[in-house]
Amino acid sequence: MLTVRMHFFQRLSALVMAPLVLVHLATMIYAIQSGLDASEILARTQGSLFWGMFYGLFVIAVAVHAAIGLRVVVYEWLKVACAGLEVFTISVGILVLGYGGRAVVAVVF
Amino acid sequence: MTDSTAENGPHLEVRVWRGDDSAGKYVHYQAPLREYQTILDVVTWIQRNAAPTLSYRFACRVGMCGSCAMMVNGKPRWTCRTQVNKVAKGNRLTLAPLRNLPVIKDLVSDMSEFFDKWQEAQGRFQPSATREDAVASVAPQSAQRRAADAGIECINCAVCYAACDLVTANSKYLGPAALNRAWTLVNDVRDSGQSARLRAVSGSGGCHNCHAQQGCVTYCPNELNPTASIAGLKRATLKAAMRGEL
Numbered sequence A: 001m002l003t004v005r006m007h008f009f010q011r012l013s014a015l016v017m018a019p020l021v022l023v024h025l026a027t028m029i030y031a032i033q034s035g036l037d038a039s040e041i042l043a044r045t046q047g048s049l050f051w052g053m054f055y056g057l058f059v060i061a062v063a064v065h066a067a068i069g070l071r072v073v074v075y076e077w078l079k080v081a082c083a084g085l086e087v088f089t090i091s092v093g094i095l096v097l098g099y100g101g102r103a104v105v106a107v108v109f
Numbered sequence B: 001m002t003d004s005t006a007e008n009g010p011h012l013e014v015r016v017w018r019g020d021d022s023a024g025k026y027v028h029y030q031a032p033l034r035e036y037q038t039i040l041d042v043v044t045w046i047q048r049n050a051a052p053t054l055s056y057r058f059a060c061r062v063g064m065c066g067s068c069a070m071m072v073n074g075k076p077r078w079t080c081r082t083q084v085n086k087v088a089k090g091n092r093l094t095l096a097p098l099r100n101l102p103v104i105k106d107l108v109s110d111m112s113e114f115f116d117k118w119q120e121a122q123g124r125f126q127p128s129a130t131r132e133d134a135v136a137s138v139a140p141q142s143a144q145r146r147a148a149d150a151g152i153e154c155i156n157c158a159v160c161y162a163a164c165d166l167v168t169a170n171s172k173y174l175g176p177a178a179l180n181r182a183w184t185l186v187n188d189v190r191d192s193g194q195s196a197r198l199r200a201v202s203g204s205g206g207c208h209n210c211h212a213q214q215g216c217v218t219y220c221p222n223e224l225n226p227t228a229s230i231a232g233l234k235r236a237t238l239k240a241a242m243r244g245e246l
């Protein structure tokens, strides 16, 4: 059950995620070639404002996109509606934001 | 159960839904196989020769009125223009009332909600001029006229409505035909009801719910593209929302 506003945020978050996913994959493939381990990766990401913002933005976009996407699935397949649907949508968003945010903090700080 | 035997010669094995939503079953009939016959011809033969109480709906028999649609071997079809030899596998047919709508009796589904949603989507022309005004001139080549043209040949057959899985999943969804109609009117420069229409197609059953997987396009007998019309509505409503007009 989507309104114009949710449709907008769904498209916007997809637009934000697309280039970030590509950069993420390309960087991973490039960085791993010479056999980096976790501590070496952390050495490069910790304290980096760029990677902090990069993955911070990524997590926000994923939280929005996943919440709206799962909202549709839950409404259409499980018939969850009204307040239940709103609670579900917001919870998914907060959950992804929480876990993703924790990962970003761990990698950058 | 075989209720009838066709005349000698090649024949079709036809299962027909008899009953309504609360109770019913498929009943088996045999009907003669003839060259160039349509599904509607078969139903008519069965009613005249084997099952006089069989209910079905048709009017024009030439693909104009949109009243004869049914599920044929699980797919929605306009039966007066669907030839048996194109769709009957092994000379077998299963005929049922249109999907996604309540059944009145046998092959007749209740189209009320389909037409109600047409109204709900503001699928009617709202004039902006009076009879005192000059006739509006609309350039045939203008982008808006061409967009309207692309969707205008709808015959209200509800084939797309039966094909749309989203209608099954979300009973509030206005459906491809009503939204396609709304889009043709959004492109009508003479219409004065645009903001109400854009609001009407932006509700919880509105255009933004469309999955765009084109079930409607696959089955529309007039080869219209409701998915493209709905994409147009998504763009138009987004623009209106950004201008604060929704």
Ligand code: SF4
Binding pocket: B163, B164, B165, B166, B167, B175, B176, B209, B210, B211, B212, B213, B214, B215, B216, B217, B226, B227, B230
């Ligand atoms: S494209 Fe949209 S309207 Fe068409 S069948 Fe799919 S969900 Fe329904």
Ligand code: SF4
Binding pocket: B153, B154, B155, B156, B157, B158, B159, B160, B161, B176, B177, B180, B219, B220, B221, B222, B223, B224, B226
């Ligand atoms: S859009 Fe096509 S399938 Fe749908 S009601 Fe109109 S003519 Fe029939």
Ligand code: FES
Binding pocket: B058, B059, B060, B061, B062, B063, B064, B065, B066, B067, B068, B069, B078, B079, B080, B081
């Ligand atoms: S009877 Fe009119 S469209 Fe088939």
